[in-house]
Amino acid sequence: MKRDIDLVRKILLEIEKKEDPTGWLIPEIEGYSEDEIIYHIKVLAEADFLDAKNLGGKGGFEWAAINLTWEGHEFLDAARNDTIWKKAKDIITGKMGTASFDVLKRLLIKTAATQLGL
Numbered sequence: 001m002k003r004d005i006d007l008v009r010k011i012l013l014e015i016e017k018k019e020d021p022t023g024w025l026i027p028e029i030e031g032y033s034e035d036e037i038i039y040h041i042k043v044l045a046e047a048d049f050l051d052a053k054n055l056g057g058k059g060g061f062e063w064a065a066i067n068l069t070w071e072g073h074e075f076l077d078a079a080r081n082d083t084i085w086k087k088a089k090d091i092i093t094g095k096m097g098t099a100s101f102d103v104l105k106r107l108l109i110k111t112a113a114t115q116l117g118l
Helices: 005-017 034-046 070-079 082-095 101-115
Strands: 050-054 063-068
Touching: 005 034, 005 050, 005 063, 005 070, 034 050, 034 063, 063 070, 070 082, 070 101, 082 101
Parallel strands: none
Antiparallel strands: 050 063
C-alpha cells in the first residue's frame, strides 16, 4: 500500500482531538477505507509519530492509536496550517513528486518561517 501524506496528516489531527488519553482509536476519515487508515496507523507507529499497537490478536491486523508521540506533535505543529501545508505539498509535487517525512517537515517549517517574515 502506498503512503498517503494527506491521510497521515488527517490521522494525526484526529488522534490529537482525542479526549481520553487511555482509549484506543481507529478514526473514521471520509474518503479512506478502514484498511488504509489501519495501515497508516501502523506506519506512523513505526515512524514514532504515534503510540499504537496491533489489537487484532493472532494473525490479525487492526492497528489502533492511543496518542501522539513528541515527534507526532512536532510534525503536526508544522503541518497544521492549511495554507502552509498546501504550499509545501505543491513545492514537493512540482519538484520531486514525493518526499520523506523529514524533508516535508523541514519544508513546512521553512514555509512557516517565510510566511512569518523570519
